[in-house]
Amino acid sequence: MHIGHIPLANRLFVAPMAGVTDRPFRQLCKALGAGYAVSEMVTSRKDLWNSLKTSRRANHEGEPGPIAVQIAGTDAAMMAEAALYNVDRGAQIIDINMGCPAKKVCNKWAGSALMQNEPLAIEIAQAVVDACAPRNVPVTLKMRTGWSQDHRNAVALARVFESVGIQMLTVHGRTREQGYRGHAEYDTIAAVKAAVRVPVVANGDITSPEKAKAVLAATGADAVMIGRAAQGRPWIFREIAHYLATGEHLAPPLVAEVRRLLLDHLQDHYRLYGESTGLRSARKHIAWYLRALPGGEAFRQHINTIEDCSEQWHAVARYLDAIAQQMDRLPPVAYPADADPSEEQEGLAA
């Protein structure tokens, strides 16, 4: 599979998740079988480009290519400028966010709210494509199935986006109105796939190898994108790849491997965020990794009381050493994809 002229390793993608899919996590997912990862969204507001948050989001040090950066905003000229700013900092692909439902984004008509203002959505797509074309940088776009139940305009928009030069479309199978409620539906994604020639990526509620296979079959999509089910489970990509190739399940990872992956992830995380922020933002990752393990909830509460990175890291190491005495491999777990992360996202949107 290709995005424009850029080849991809496979058709299993990590979804952009603000506050989650930072460079350390993307690297980990890629190492464990994801063929492609898009950065968390970067604002088109110039006054925020020098903020610590935006500069961390623009960090691609050591990340294997292709480097893809998602931009969010409401003004076509600013979005074009933001695209070039990120190209100058290493982006090889630019993705436009028309999928995020967070109020902080949507009140300003960005994210999925743009789907309600089709002329503006198209103007933005055109401006970003025009800015990136001389640099030979493909532009992709992520959207929802529509604005509301009665306004599912993804198919009509997909046709126009393709005609202005968008080179890949990702569709999350929910409307903006739904937020993260209800279930993703795949009929609209199948209709988008049937309507355009550029690659289409199916997204929403893919939580297992079986579901990935079923969604690929139901939609005819070129790839699947996985968000929440990869939280604390970056090896889901190799599990899906194995299942798609063989029809069989890979054994859950060894506790010893999870220990190594999580401890390395934490070191990388502390390096990117520094002691104070890193300590806090690592807590959710630790909780996700360990949620299915014996005593995981009690350990999560304990972790939240620790105020020092080194202590946090050693506590995780000790906990997993104890787990390794009890079992070789992680138990198989069901990953709910029905949590509503909108509120968390609102705090993360800028």
Ligand SMILES: Cc1cc2nc3c(=O)[nH]c(=O)nc-3n(C[C@H](O)[C@H](O)[C@H](O)COP(=O)(O)O)c2cc1C
């Ligand atoms: C915490 C969180 C942050 C997100 N941030 C973004 C974002 O920055 N850009 C975006 O296009 N989508 C964002 N999303 C939406 C995901 O990319 C994805 O479309 C959605 O979670 C559905 O996929 P899933 O069911 O596999 O999680 C976010 C989702 C979550 C849970």
